[in-house]
Structures are given as C-alpha cells and as structure tokens.
Amino acid sequence: MPKRHLIRTAVLTAAATALVATSAVSPALAHGGDGRGDRDDRGSHDHERDRHKDKRKHPRSAGPEDINGYRAVGYLMADTPVTRDYQIADLFTTGAIRDITHINYAFGNVTSNLTCEITNTPGEGDAQNDYLRLVSAVDSVDGRQDSKNQKLAGNFNQLLKLKRQSPDTKILVSLGGWTWSDNFAAAAATPESRAKLVSSCIDVYLKGNLPVVGKQGGKGVAKGIFDGIDIDWEWPVTGGEVPSSSPDPSVDKENFLALMEEFRTQLDAYGSKTREDYLLTAFAPAGGWNAGQGGWLDPRLFASVDFLNVQGYDFHGGWVPNTTGHQGNLHPDGTENWGLGLDGAVGMYLNAGAAPEQLNAGLAAYGTGWTGVTVGDDAWQPATGWIGTKPYYDLRQVGTGYFDPAVGASWRYDAATGDWWSLDDPASVTAKAEWLTQAGYGGAMWWDLSGDYRNELGDSLGHALREAPEGPLD
Secondary structure: OOOOOOEEEOOOOOOOOOOOOOOOOOOOOOOEOOEOOOOOOOOOOHHHHHHHHOOOOOOOOOOOOOEOOEEEEEEEEOOHHHHOOOOOOHHHHOOHHHHOOEEEEEEEEEOOOOOEEOOOOOOOOOHHHHHHOOOOOOOOOOOOOOOOOOOOOHHHHHHHHHHHHOOOOEEEEEEEOOOOOOOHHHHOOOHHHHHHHHHHHHHHHHOOOEEEEOOEEEOOOOOOOOOEEEEEOOOOOOOOOOOOOOOOHHHHHHHHHHHHHHHHHHHHHHHHHHOOOOEEEEEEOOOHHHHHHHOOOOHHHHHHOOEEEEOOOOOOOOOOOOEOOOOOOOOOOOOHHHHOOHHHHHHHHHHHOOOHHHEEEEEEOEEEEEEOOOOOOOOOOEOOEEEEEEEHHHHOOOOEEEEEOOOOEEEEEEOOOOEEEEEOOHHHHHHHHHHHHHHOOOEEEEEOHHHOOOOHHHHHHHHHHHHOOOOOOO
C-alpha cells in the first residue's frame, strides 16, 4: 500500500490542541472481550503513588453537566481501586472530574435469578467492592476513612461522596458487559420476566435497597447515587463471550427492544414519583452484523434511550495475530479491517434514524499489540504474534509514537523489542473530538477511566470540546 505522510512524535504539547499533536505522552485503558471486562489485567499507577505520598485537599470544582454542550462519558470498573490502585478520589486529584460529565459504573449483574442482584458470590456479583470494602482516609473522596459500623462503604459510598462534591456529574450503573451478559436473553424473554428484571434494577440501584451483610446494607442505603441505567447486553442474537445464551436467538431482537421499552416505561414512572429524570443509555456495537441482527438500528431503540455509546475500538486484534493494524481508526484505511472506522460506526446509527445528539463516539484508554514486527512506521505489517492489551499508562512512552492524520490513528513502535501497539493518544483523541463536533454528535465515551495517565487523554478530549463551537445539548 502507498505510504502516507506520518507524524512522528517525541513530546506532548500541553493541551494537545492541534490535529497533529504529539503522541509520545498520553492516557488510556480497555473495554470488552475486546479488552473490556478484562479483570485479570494488572498495572501500577506511579501518579497514584505520588498521591499517597502527597495528599492534598480535593479541588472544589465540580464535574460539568455538559462540556460546552457535549457529553464525556467514562466507564469506571468496580475492581480498579484494588487491581489498579485507581481510586474514585483520583477523579478529583487528577482533575478528571472536570472533563467527565457521566460516569458509567461497571458492572451490575443480571444473575441466574433473572434479576438485578448484588451478591458476594465470585462470578455472580461484587458486593465487596460495591459496598462492603472499607476505604482508607487517603483513598477517600472526602479524606475520611470508612468505619466497620457504617451501612454503606466501598465504591458506592465514594460515589455518594462524589455526588455531594460534584452534583452535576451524572452516575449510571452499567448492566452486563462482556462477562455478565449471559442471562439477558432469558430475562428479556417474556413481558413478565422483563417487568421483573427492570423492577429489581430500580429497587437495587435507584431505590438503593442493598442486601444486608453483617452491619452493611439495608433499605435505601444507596439511594441518591445513580441517575440512570446503562444497558451493556453483548450481544442480542449474536452473543458475545459465549456464542449466544438464548434458547431461541431468533426472538432476541424483539425481546431486546421490548426490554428497552420496559426500562423506559418504568424509569419514567418512578421518576414521576421522585420528580427526577432518570437516564437510559446503552453500549452499542460498531459492526453492522451485530447491530442489524440485534435491533440496535431500530427506531424503537432510539425512542427509548437518551443516548448511545457507540463502540469505536477493537476493530482489529488478537483474532489476526500475524498482522498489525489499527484498532480504533477514525476513518477507514482502505479495505483493511473490512473498511471499519469510527466515522462509519457512528454514522450507521445516524443513517438508521438516531438523532446526532444521541450518539457518543467510543474511545479506548488502552492499546492492543503485536510483536516480531520489523516495519514500525506503518500499519498492516507482518508480526509473529499478538501480545494482548495494556492500559494507556503502560504504553504512553513505549518506543516511538506515530500518528496518521489520513485515517486518524495513532500507534507506538519499539524497535528494540519489535512490539507494535495500536492505541488512542492525544493526537488521535483531538482528531476524533474535532470530527465529532463538526458532525454535530453528542459527545464521546471512554473505556475506561482507570487507564488514563494523570488525565492526559481526558484533558485532550475536554480541551478539544471546549475549543469547538457550542454543542447540541441543551
């Protein structure tokens, strides 16, 4: 393929405002079977170690309800305070709270009982991180340690403290994900099962009724944390981690749409009692194969949700272990990768009838890599194997950074090891932000916040949104 002019980068500009901003320093992490929900990934945050050594008062600045008329949604994994030492308090200490409008807490489980439940059973729930784990003073949003006698601890208590300091930040619970979508099909199968599921989700997450474990939990103890529900069913009809858990995949499309309508109906009914507007959102696939069969392009979905977070990554990965390539390019790179690009993925929903302001472009705070690569300044090169995914903070200074403005994609290459990594960095983030604002879309989404490095990626997005013409949100 003909070589395009590439931008080779070595240093990061402070704001990364230009489309050709450097890619040597940036922030990010992963989302999916795709990297999303990879709970075995481990990493260390040097900046978090600094935070422990030099604890400062959190700034009083609150998270915005919108950023110049745009959304910036960030997924927050339940286990990252333990597995990555990324604390909810770090949203304040890094300044990320100013560049995020919505937090999607990941994940809540639809259990084998076909309801929303928070259990302490491994693989079925994460009560320990959700509301049982005692948080130290140094890791706490308000600098106060948890007590063994309090009814609400863990992440939920920290999110409640976050809401008190940053009331304009919207928090949603994300249900499902790559590993916890197995029971959606059965739960959506009948009108009765759909009503039961939705009612249970409202009971647990909006009414805040948590199972009692020792002195923790109880009726209403988690009320006031969540502003809505995000549906991450991966995927209706086609399945995800397993091919399909549905006894009859042919009915999944209709059942998915009916489930989303049931969520909308019950959320609106509950909101009329509490005088709150509860959000309903979903994580939407990039591939037309999943989207078309699963009901994602149906006007009934657009009428039910407030907005969709469209997957903009995992276009290329370990299923092609012998060839490097872009996992999250903005524009198609010819016919490579089936012609996938973020613009086409989001545009697919626009063409199906979604309002542009309903659509958020998905960004990845992680990279996917190959080794045994001898040509590093281009993509689609021979490799000896795929080496997995890593969070952005582990990749930001690996080798040499490159950015291709023609396709809006960044990568890094280490000639000493032969490792080649596809990732988002400030250059690609800025390009994508400028594109989405010019197209009139609603904003962007991160999977996930713990992969960022001192909010470098979040700052790149936030800066670009603030520099753009005012966005479409009221």
